[in-house]
Amino acid sequence: MAVLIQSERVAPAWLAAARHLAGCAEYTERNLILEMTSASDLTAQDRVVIEAVDAAIRTSWPGLSIQTVAGTIFPNNLYKKDGRPAFYASYLDAMARGKKEGTWGTYALRMMRRVTRDGKSTFNPLEAIIRKLQGSKLGRSYQAAYELGVVDAEYDLDDGSDGYGFELPLYDPASDRNLTMNMPCLSHLSFKVTGDKLDLTAVYRSHWYGQRALGNLIGLSNLHRFVGIESGFECGVLTCIATHAFLDVTTLGGARAAKEMLSSLAD
Numbered sequence: 001m002a003v004l005i006q007s008e009r010v011a012p013a014w015l016a017a018a019r020h021l022a023g024c025a026e027y028t029e030r031n032l033i034l035e036m037t038s039a040s041d042l043t044a045q046d047r048v049v050i051e052a053v054d055a056a057i058r059t060s061w062p063g064l065s066i067q068t069v070a071g072t073i074f075p076n077n078l079y080k081k082d083g084r085p086a087f088y089a090s091y092l093d094a095m096a097r098g099k100k101e102g103t104w105g106t107y108a109l110r111m112m113r114r115v116t117r118d119g120k121s122t123f124n125p126l127e128a129i130i131r132k133l134q135g136s137k138l139g140r141s142y143q144a145a146y147e148l149g150v151v152d153a154e155y156d157l158d159d160g161s162d163g164y165g166f167e168l169p170l171y172d173p174a175s176d177r178n179l180t181m182n183m184p185c186l187s188h189l190s191f192k193v194t195g196d197k198l199d200l201t202a203v204y205r206s207h208w209y210g211q212r213a214l215g216n217l218i219g220l221s222n223l224h225r226f227v228g229i230e231s232g233f234e235c236g237v238l239t240c241i242a243t244h245a246f247l248d249v250t251t252l253g254g255a256r257a258a259k260e261m262l263s264s265l266a267d
Contacts, residue, residue, distance in 0.1 A: 001031075002030075002031040002032075002033055003020060003029055003031065003032050003033065004033045004035065005017050005020070005032070005033065005034050005035070006034075006035045006036075006037075007034070007035070007036055007037075008036065008037050008038045008041065009036060009038055009039065009041050009042070009043070009046055010036055010039050010042075010046070010214070010217045010218055010221055010238075011042075011043075011045070011046035011049040011050060011214070012046070012049075012267050013034045013035075013036050013217070014034075014049070014053075014209070014213060014214045014217055015049055015262065015265055015267060016267070017032055017034055017209060017213070017245070018209050018210075018213075018247055018262055019262050019263075020032070021209055021245060021246070021247035022247055022249075022258065022259050022262055024247075027246060027247040027248075027249060028244070028245065028246050028247075029242075029245045030243065030244060030245075031241065031242070031243055032207070032241075032242045032245035033239065033240070033241050033242075034217070034239065034240045034241075035237055035238075035239050036217075036221075036237065036238045036239075036240075037236075037237055039217070039220070039221035039224060039235070039238040040221050040222075040224070040225045040235065045266050045267075048265065048266070049214075049265050050066055050214065050218075052261060052265060053066065053210075053214050053252075054066040054067075056210070056251060056252045056253055056261070057069075057210070057211060057215075057251060059253070060210075060211075060250065060251045060252075060253070061211060061251065064211070065215075066214060066215040066218065067215070068215070069211075069212055069214075069215025069216060069218075069219065070215045070216070070218040070219035070222060071106075071108070071219065072106040072107055072108060072215075072219065073106075073107050073108055073186070073216060073219030073220055073222070073223055074108055074219050074220075074222045074223040074226060075087065075091050075108055076219075076222040076226070078090055078091055078094075079226060084130075084226075084230055085127065088112055088124060088127065091108065091109075091112060092109070092112060092113055095109050107186050110125075111125055111126040111148060111189075112124050112125070112126050112127075125148055125149075126148065126227075129148055129191060129227065129231075130227060130230045130231050133191070133193070133198070133227070133231035133232075133233065134230075134231050134232065136193065137232060148188070148189040148190070148191070149188055149189075186202060186203070186204055186216070187203045187204060187205050187243075188202070188203045189201070189202055189203075189223075190202075190203075191227060193233065194236055196233065196234060197233060197234050197235065197236030198224070198227065198228045198231065198233035198234070198235055198236055199236040199237045199238070199239070200220065200223070200224040200227070200235075200237075200238050200239070201238075201239040201240075201241065202220050202238075202239070202240045202241070203241045203243070204216075204240070204241065204242045204243065204244075204245075205243055205244060206242070206243075206244045206246070207240075207242035207244065207245050207246070208246055208247075208248045208251070209245060209246065209247045209248065210247060210248040210249065210250070210251030210252045210258070211248055211251045213242075213245075216240075217238075217240060220238060220240065221238055224238050
């Protein structure tokens with residue numbers, strides 16, 4: 001059975017989900033769904049939650065933080081500094097210099113740079129989404145024609161697996177990015193227009209709630225806000241679906257420490 005958690009903001013949604021997982025067998029749930037109506041809002045209490053989780057992550061995983069996790073989805077500081085479209089080139093240049101050998105990079109990299117099917121050029125799927133949304137204000141408006149795939153079958157359907165699901169991506173940005181109809185993990189991002197608001201749904205095949213989920217949610221909210229601002233839409237609901245959700249209590253200091261931290265934090 002799916003579990004639905006509704007909240008205005010990211011931190012309370014994460015906290016409710018983590019508490020739920022803490023009571024599940026093996027700290028695991030299938031189809032854990034978060035819906036946030038004002039994901040970009042941040043209160044003083046939210047900062048307390050974020051700082052507590054960030055401190056635990058930094059202790060368990062030196063070099064990792066909430067900010068670095070969020071940046072793998074959207075480089076918000078670079079966008080604020082350089083603006084669109086200049087930040088695309090800045091980010092791609094930084095990734096070309098800093099990406100570790102043998103790794104696939106970041107979700108943001110896949111959103112901003114894909115190689116065409118003939119291998120002769122590249123394109124920017126994220127920019128294509130923004131232009132399609134901008135175009136919807138000038139001509140016929142479609143509600144459900146703004147998909148952003150971050151899984152690549154050519155590279156991701158290999159023999160390696162972490163045991164938490166096997167993805168078969170159907171949206172192909174090489175052929176579908178300019179279409180508005182008839183289109184056939186983080187697995188997938190889907191933007192939807194509801195009146196004058198822009199909703200975002202993110203689907204994860206596997207989501208670790210200690211090490212990654214809070215940073216991911218912040219990154220998604222930053223991405224959501226960026227696309228809304230640049231396409232001229234107000235941000236609506238941010239939905240995050242984890243088909244496999246796991247509370248990695250070791251990241252939070254172990255089972256007892258994790259449960260004590262979760263119970264001590266205010267909603």
